[in-house]
Amino acid sequence: MTTSSSRELIVEADGGSRGNPGPAGYGAVVLDPVTGETLAEAAEYIGVATNNVAEYKGLVAGLTAARALFPDATVHVRMDSKLVVEQMSGRWKIKHPDMKPLAAEAGRVFPAGRVRYEWIPRELNKHADRLANEAMDAGKQGRQWEPSGSTAALDAVAARNAAALPPSGPPGDAAAGAARARAALATRTSGAPAEAVTGSADVRGDGLFAAEDAGASSGDFEAEAGAAAPTGHAARVLAPTAAVPAEPTVTAPAPAGSAAPRQGWAGPDMGAPATFVLLRHGETALTPEKRFSGSGGTDPELSAAGLRQAEAVAAALAARGTIQEIVSSPLTRCRQTAAAVAARLGLDVQVERGLRETDFGAWEGLTFGEVRERYPNDLDDWLASPKAAPTGGGESFAAVARRVAATRDRLTAAHAGRTVLLVTHVTPIKTLVRLALGAPPESLFKMELSAASISAVAYYADGNASVRLLNDTSHLR
Secondary structure, three states: OOOHHHOEEEEEEEEEEOOOOEEEEEEEEEEOOOOOOEEEEEEEEEEEEOHHHHHHHHHHHHHHHHHHHOOOOEEEEEEOOHHHHHHHOOOOOOOOOOOHHHHHHHHHHOOHHHEEEEEOOHHHOHHHHHHHHHHHHHHHOOOOOOHHHOOHHHHHHHHHHHHHOOOOOOOOOHHHHHHHHHHHHHHHOOOOOHHHHHOOHHHHOOOOOOHHHOOOOOOOHHHHHHOOOOOOOEEEEOOOOOOOOOOOEEEOOOOOOOOOOOOOOOOOOOOOOEEEEEEEOOOEOOOOOOEOOOOOOOOOOEOHHHHHHHHHHHHHHHHHOOOOEEEEOOOHHHHHHHHHHHHHHOOOEEEOHHHOOOOOHHHOOOEHHHHHHHOHHHHHHHHHOOOOOOOOOOOOHHHHHHHHHHHHHHHHHHOOOOEEEEEEOHHHHHHHHHHHHOOOHHHHHHOOOOOOOEEEEEEOOOOEEEEEEEEEOHHHO
């Protein structure tokens, strides 16, 4: 786990009043900015009050829950109340006597420099809105909101999945069926014990490593090669899902000339990390056949399946709402995938040559078996040493690692404190993960990385790195 001083959190909050003024309640949720995982929820029925008072109370509760988790975190607050966002950002004056003390209370939870505010449409604030309505429903029944009876987290995931995977195709379509199943499960679990809700990793975490993927073809040449390679309010804090550890602490090689990275819990405040969301491009015609496809070949376009994958991941990233910039490999399949995401997010795409795939030389376009048949000695050398290059002047994994590490250092310096989508290829993504973990070169052959999958690594100012996600394909199911 990283030090709390370098953790970034998202707080979404809302409040409502049935009468304005009338019976009122608030809801707030704390989210991981990379995985979208729910870390804590808070809700309360507050009696008769106005909408604005309830919204401010929701903000205070959300910030308080975030501080309880990570006292030195930086916080990104997202609310659909323009009034609260503008007033807390200092752009509008606070005149109402009921809101002045609440705004002051919110301002005391974290230092002002560690909280930023963003207005979002109501449809993007459904989780907090549902919590607020649950609190008001409880008040109507003469009781307070109880975490064990809440389905807000499940409903939010179901709504996001339904939006990201709209029903398309004939009856029995897998994507539509999955969305309906998640929505049905969210409905059935209303009133279930807390253990039943928090333990549903497959629903809340989108089942990152579900059994249905075990036999799926990834179109990843390295997976096949690996077989031959040498080996005041009620609140709830949700346990991390089994599939995604909260934040395993790992160490990345520090840039040349820098001090060794600090490890462990102690250390100065490093501020928000540069977070790279690593997206492998969608399928091309070569992917299902598991052919070597690098930067020295034909530069294929996305197939029809790849285009659908790009649209699905774009919808999922838009629903998550955390990407601030997009950087892409110059190869066509990545630029097409990046363009689909950029169109959804309204962002530009920067091209970075350092993110291109390995040049596989004479192996370009061949299957692993064909390379084994034609160049057996060269293949054995390549599997045995990261310094060995593919036949015909290709690029060794050692050379790729140097290129990717230099690109990483350049991008982390340019995007400190921001969440950036890097649209790239199998080898660059696996190399970034390997370097972050401090793993040996042969670990490249031991990672699965599917087409259009999402991984994530956060980089801190002291040289430490945190691998937060690997090979998430939940948006494709």
